[in-house]
Amino acid sequence: MGKFTSRIYNFNAGPAMLPTEVMEKAQGEFLNYQGSGMSVMEMSHREAHFQSILDESLASLRTLLQIPERYGVVYFPGGATLQFSAIPLNYLAAGESADFAQTGVWAAKAFLEAQKFYPGVKSIFDGKPSGYMEIPEITDDLISDKAKYVYITSNNTIYGTRYGKIPKVKKTPLVADMTSELLSRKLNIEDFSVIFAGAQKNIGPSGLTIVIYDKEKLPLQKHPIPNLMNYALMEKSGSVYNTPPTYSIYIANLVFQWLLKKGGLEVMEKENEEKAALLYSSIDSSSLYTAPVPPNNRSVMNAIFRLKDTALDKAFLEGAESAGLCGLKGYRDVGGFRASIYNAMPKSGIETLISYMKEFERKA
Ligand SMILES: Cc1ncc(COP(=O)(O)O)c(C=O)c1O
Missing domain, CATH: 3.40.640.10 (Type I PLP-dependent aspartate aminotransferase-like (Major domain))
Incomplete structure (x- = not known):
């Protein structure tokens, strides 16, 4: 069924990714x-x-x-x-x-x-x-x-x-x-x-x-x-x-x-704010992606984004999944995409997602 030989970046909203250290x-x-x-x-x-x-x-x-x-x-x-x-x-x-x-x-x-x-x-x-x-x-x-x-x-x-x-x-x-x-x-x-x-x-x-x-x-x-x-x-x-x-x-x-x-919730909060800021700022500065939630209301855990050209949605999702960036499909009533970036999502997961998004935009 699956093709992955190692752990992927799992952006599912829940059940969601748990820390690899914990799983080990x-x-x-x-x-x-x-x-x-x-x-x-x-x-x-x-x-x-x-x-x-x-x-x-x-x-x-x-x-x-x-x-x-x-x-x-x-x-x-x-x-x-x-x-x-x-x-x-x-x-x-x-x-x-x-x-x-x-x-x-x-x-x-x-x-x-x-x-x-x-x-x-x-x-x-x-x-x-x-x-x-x-x-x-x-x-x-x-x-x-x-x-x-x-x-x-x-x-x-x-x-x-x-x-x-x-x-x-x-x-x-x-x-x-x-x-x-x-x-x-x-x-x-x-x-x-x-x-x-x-x-x-x-x-x-x-x-x-x-x-x-x-x-x-x-x-x-x-x-x-x-x-x-x-x-x-x-x-x-x-x-x-x-x-x-x-x-x-x-x-x-x-x-x-x-x-x-890790140092408790103060450390976690800082890491989470940084991860979310990285993702939202990359979306906000792109001409293909948009984040529909007004900045003051944006979740640090669930980042919603859309493609301005929805005809590209399917290709975006398929490409992401084959790159090991899974669970990005938005909730059925909302459409678009959702990256759930809970505590266990490492910064490298956000960076890999951003690189994929940039590359997809370049080719679009
Ligand atoms: C904010 C919130 N409340 C409640 C629920 C329902 O949780 P459960 O499926 O454990 O009943 C969810 C599920 O995702 C949720 O996100």
Whole structure:
């Protein structure tokens, strides 16, 4: 099927490229994890080897993000989408409401899911008419007085937009889907009451979701909540209420160790800003490519670009793929191209992509 004899530059939006060092480490201990005589994949989630992986991973995540003690940090199954239901169920009582900023399809899905259970939830921004190119300024004035929380998607994977600055809301707790950017930039965790992220971009294999939540600011509901969505129960059981996605947690831990060794999120943020600036400036200075997102709203993780002459799209993609630059096709509703350049994408991947783009433009 495939023709590559070594690793390619994988620009997929997720599941996405993981650091080669992490993959090599996992490969080295795949059959016999630290003298246990078995793979992490074959291990009981109740035994000591796995427990120490779990403990190390949660402690490392706290260190990387400087998470204050009063926040719970919990692993959930079910992908980021499960949190679209879990958040309203954990935080809203019957008849209560929350505000949603719909900056893309994922935010719109979260809004619709919350509306199913709590019909009073409110959309305070709908980016659909602008093709989701806009990012609202979320101020206290914009937020409804009765909203229990305000919900944002901090980085919009599909449209390549992000909140350059995290909204500083004072009167209402902020809940953020950070699936496509958690661990890519420094954060002040206290700006948020809840952060969640599916693992499959910057963290590890899919199916694992991280939830970080303030146990004091936004009270949890006492009404019945399905067990696997119940924040209090999942935290009390140390993320092992049932069998968790053990191998995904193991890989996530290796990613956290890789990040710590690199120098943490300050270093990562700088690298990511540099990589994105390199790519966007090359696109902006070309006469064949355009980046549709206004500069202030541009994502550092997902760079969207188009060819001015769309008749060349197919040739561009085929040429890229045979050069080992894969996963560049834009999301089906958006078209064009998207380079997802998460933490694991090395600068050499961006440079190789830029060289390919320049060569393609020269020949076009
Ligand atoms: C911002 C964002 N939120 C939510 C999701 C849904 O994640 P999952 O497939 O893990 O449910 C995605 C998937 O790419 C995403 O990019």
